[in-house]
Amino acid sequence: MVSLDPADRTRSFRFGDLGASVATIEATCQMNLDPVPSGVWDPLDDFYAAIGEGSVKLAVTGMVTPQADGKYRLAIDEVGTYLRDTYDFIGSQPLGFWSRYGVQKVLFSPIGIPIDPKTADNDGDWSRGNFYYVSNGSFNEYRQMFGKGRDFFVHSDVERKKLPTPVVVTVAP
Numbered sequence: 001m002v003s004l005d006p007a008d009r010t011r012s013f014r015f016g017d018l019g020a021s022v023a024t025i026e027a028t029c030q031m032n033l034d035p036v037p038s039g040v041w042d043p044l045d046d047f048y049a050a051i052g053e054g055s056v057k058l059a060v061t062g063m064v065t066p067q068a069d070g071k072y073r074l075a076i077d078e079v080g081t082y083l084r085d086t087y088d089f090i091g092s093q094p095l096g097f098w099s100r101y102g103v104q105k106v107l108f109s110p111i112g113i114p115i116d117p118k119t120a121d122n123d124g125d126w127s128r129g130n131f132y133y134v135s136n137g138s139f140n141e142y143r144q145m146f147g148k149g150r151d152f153f154v155h156s157d158v159e160r161k162k163l164p165t166p167v168v169v170t171v172a173p
Contacts, residue, residue, distance in 0.1 A: 016061030018080040022155040025059045025080065032058040036083070042105070054085035059158070062166060070173065075166040083156040089136040089143075097131035104131060 016029030033055045062076040096103045143149040 010066055012063055012065040014061070015064050015074075016059065016078075018059060018061050018078055018158055018160050022082060022084075022158065025082075025158065026057070026084075029061055029080075030057050030059045033084075034058075054083055054154075057082055057084055067170070071170050072173065074169050074171060076163065076169070077166040078160060078162050080158040080160045082158045083154075085154045086151070087154065088151040089139045089149075091136055093136045095134045095136065095138070098134045099131045 016025075018025060018029070020028070036054045036056060059080040059082075060076045061078045061080075062074060065073040065075070067073055094105075096105050139149060
């Protein structure tokens with residue numbers, strides 16, 4: 001829905017600015033999103049470590065032109081996409097099995113059967129390469145004990161694409 005000051009209902013204007021901060025883009029011209037699902041069997045790579053379950057967002061910019069019938073013509077001429085992730089540590093999301101030698105999403109016994117997180121090596125001897133189950137709860141326990149850490153959002157850069165021909169839609173106020 002387009003909401004305009006009565007004085008603005010007779011002249012065209014540009015909406016959105018994909019060169020603005022991501023926070024401004026989110027508030028003014030972000031229009032769609034697609035969740036990035038993740039599962040225990042996804043590869044443990046840089047993308048998974050950085051994003052896990054996030055979302056790809058779409059923002060648009062263009063011209064708004066008032067029409068004689070009271071509707072508005074939107075000519076979208078640029079599209080921006082970016083990633084957004086929340087680091088909120090809510091719930092019991094598993095963060096993998098950690099050791100000083102690396103991280104694994106799933107631990108396996110020598111015959112390839114997943115090990116229950118409660119039975120993972122947990123004797124405190126990191127020198128032998130034991131892996132420790134880490135979850136959102138682990139982070140929250142650390143935060144409580146040491147007063148460090150917080151929830152936050154992470155955004156990628158906005159990838160901008162000028163459209164060769166504007167996409168035109170008409171909307172009612």
